[in-house]
Amino acid sequence: MTDTTSAPAHAMPFTAPTGTRHPLPAPELGAAVRADDRAHVFHSWSAQSLIDPLPVAGGSGSTFWDYEGNAYLDFSSQLVNLNLGHGHPDLVEAIRHQAGRLATIQPSMASDVRGELARRIAEVAPGDLDRVFFTNGGADANEYAVRMARLVTGRRKVLSAYRSYHGATATAISLTGDPRRWANEPGDGSVAHFFGPYPYRSAFHSSTPEEEADRALAHLEQVIVLEGAETIAAIILETIVGTNGVLVPPPGYLAGVRELCDRYGIVYIADEVMVGFGRVGEWFAVNGFGVVPDLVTFAKGVNSGYVPLGGVIMSPWIAAYFDERPFPGGLTYSGHPLACAAGVATFEVFERDRILEHVRDLGERIVAPRLAAVADAHPSVGEVRGRGLFWAIELVRDQGTHEPLVPFNASGADAAPVAAVAAACKRAGLWPFTHFNRVHVAPPLVIAEEELAHGLDIIDEALDVADAHLG
Known part of the structure; x- marks a missing residue:
């Protein structure tokens, strides 16, 4: 352009x-x-x-x-x-070229396009998040983010919003708040749900966006206390709620979630599977709210789904936990070269155009x-x-x-x-x-x-x- x-x-x-x-x-x-x-x-x-x-x-x-x-x-x-x-054409050519020189490689080996894509993601990620674990899509990205949070905190419970969708795999569907969860229960019994802000249909009888943010945060803190703060590993939130309403958080809400997580020692996971990579005019939607989560999950727009790809971006303190402890998880196609080649091409197109x-x-x-x-x-x-x-x-x-x-x-x-x-x-x-x-x-x-x-x-x-x- x-x-x-x-x-x-x-x-x-x-x-x-x-x-x-x-x-x-x-x-x-x-x-x-x-x-x-x-x-x-x-x-x-x-x-x-x-x-x-x-x-x-x-x-x-x-x-x-x-x-x-x-x-x-x-x-x-x-x-x-x-x-x-x-x-x-750029994504198609990147996949074609990569297939011609190295179509696949196991994740335990180093790949040039995998490393380059991880570096590029780290460069635009919020705050100091700088390490990427690649997955095959958004659901398993959320699964692995929760696993990381549980391991580093030694806690089990996760809180998520009722108006949410986090994927259809075992823990992800339990995190999901919308009716797609119902037929899949019982699921992960260590998930509890709460009401996020929704000014148009306020559960808190708010009259302004600011009041909605304050009351939604007070409600979330009540849930934290009543569920037992010392039992909660993570809060996972779609930065902007996707399928369940395109709900843009009111001013101060995400900053308040960050403060609650800091106060109670809870990991903040930002689900950016739908809104990451430019959907709202930011590399990651959370960048537009001045908040730095501990973990960010992504998929979809990272390479427009031309080859399945997702991942978790983690803060240095979470990555450091696994410096001398093996991370108990992996995927055969983690960081697949064809998917990563399309991801690198995506960055080039975003910047050029x-x-x-x-x-x-x-x-x-x-x-x-x-x-x-x-x-x-x-x-x-x-x-x-x-x-x-x-x-x-x-x-x-x-x-x-x-x-x-x-x-x-x-x-x-x-x-x-x-x-x-x-x-x-x-x-x-x-x-x-x-x-x-x-x-x-x-x-x-x-x-x-x-x-x-x-x-x-x-x-x-x-x-x-x-x-x-x-x-």
């Missing part, structure tokens, strides 16, 4: 306009893909006979398309991981005012909130009472109003991210201003469907 108002030159290499048909549709291939999928693939979080996954033929930049030739603006970045978009500046500019200049106008125009919109290219539109039946458009954890007919909004978006050529009563805005960070504006226009029109469901 030559300035912060234009997209990188590679942001839109696919030239078919969004909402049009791909020039080379191949429905017979799509039918074969669908047949194999339905016969043999078991999908996550799904009742298998009730789904019909879209066969995807390809993607480029902020767009992907199916075998029928229908193109979609990807306003979910797949699972909020495709930060540099589909088919980024000023991705952080691009995200901050689009968030402040385009998304924030446009969503404010959307909120004013639609009685179904209760609140819009977010930073950078990470926003939520909260849909309600009544703006005064804040009654959600669909109930918490709704499914089937109860979830129909939001499902109808999603369907309207897809018909118009946009693939949305919806969860419960919200529509999230999370496009690739390389999105062009014109694409972003077009996508927001589609959402604006689709919200007429939500308005029609109001009593």
Whole structure:
């Protein structure tokens, strides 16, 4: 980019306009893909006979398309991981080049790209965090962060927020506060949950963000005391809550969590799996709050998921604990060279194309005012909130009472109003991210201003469907 108002030159290499048909549709291939999928693939979080996954033929930049030739603006970045978009040439070339010279190596050996990526991550990590343990994704990053905290403190218990998602593996799903945890219980019995700040739906009857922060911190301290501070190894928090609402912490909250952790000898783990690597215009979201955790977990945007990769960044005091004690854990594919090569390329693209500046500019200049106008125009919109290219539109039946458009954890007919909004978006050529009563805005960070504006226009029109469901 030559300035912060234009997209990188590679942001839109696919030239078919969004909402049009791909020039080379191949429905017979799509039918074969669908047949194999339905016969043999078991999908996550799904009742298998009730789904019909879209066969995807390809993607480029902020767009992907199916075998029928229908193109979609990807306003979910797949699972909020495709930060540099589909088919980024630099990432593809980095993987190709690495595969040609050293496709894989065991984690007990040193790898140039693994070491370089760890160094680059350390250079942008908060405070003095400077050592990286690589994992295969976000869930196992959180698993290992908790293991580290338990080992260095000699304590077992971990606190996490109700409105959270930390992964689907054993301890990670126990840490998760949302309903995906329920069917997986009993899980790790050493996890307790608390209410984080949520000014729009305050559990503390707060009237200002500052009051919400103070009362949420007082509540957290009560939980610490009642659970037994001397039993608590860690508090894990999504810096900005992701799937469960794009909840930006009010001023002073994260600093207060840091102070509580220091006071009671608790490890502070920042889960940056979704918001790390530029999603909100910072390398790590926590950098924007002036707080230094003890451990930071990451995945997704570190290499846009081109090859699975995650990790834990640790403070020197935690790393030093294992100087003469073996760390009891490891993964065959930890720091896989192909994944790390794409990670190194990600840093190069971010720096060359000023991705952080691009995200901050689009968030402040385009998304924030446009969503404010959307909120004013639609009685179904209760609140819009977010930073950078990470926003939520909260849909309600009544703006005064804040009654959600669909109930918490709704499914089937109860979830129909939001499902109808999603369907309207897809018909118009946009693939949305919806969860419960919200529509999230999370496009690739390389999105062009014109694409972003077009996508927001589609959402604006689709919200007429939500308005029609109001009593």
